[in-house]
Amino acid sequence: MVQMSKRREDSATWISEIGPVMDAKLKKRIEKGRAWRVQKSSTGVYEVKSMPAVVVDLEEGTCSCGSWQYNGFVCAHVATVLAKTCGEEESMADYIDPFYHVVAYQQTYEDKIHPVLAMDIPDFTQGTAREIKPPRNRRPPGRPLSRPQI
Secondary structure (H helix, E strand, O other): OHHHHHHHHHHHOOOOOEOHHHHHHHHHHHHHOOOOEEEEEEOOEEEEEOOOOEEEEOOOOEEOOOHHHHHOOOOHHHHHHHHHHOOOOHHHHHHOOHHHEHHHHHHHOOOOOOOOOHHHOOOOOOOOOOOOOOOOOOOOOOOOOOOOOO
8 A cells, every 4th residue: 555655656756758767778778879870771661780780660660689579668779760860769758668658657556545444454463263274175086197106
């Protein structure tokens, strides 16, 4: 209950479209690709000169490294293409799966958990008349399985 409340309050102060943890990862990926060259092949298709060279297709949502398709979060190659062609980091949120957006995080923690009053909780420190017993095991129908001889 306390954890959900804290996360709800924290996420209300976030100003970015994606959460702070993923925003930091995005900045690291942009920094990683600063030295890479980007060449446009056709509309939405780019070649990133990294080791090894990869092909990024923004319209199809693919990168030949496979990371973007696998995670739904832009890899360093896609981040480099977007940073060098679009110029603004804010447009990158359109290429990131909605799972990573702040709105999805806030929707996760928007429900409230009501506190349980102490009088509703049984006192397990004292001996109780109820004893929890293990379930009765029945032999399954059919022939028993034979065990290998050692």
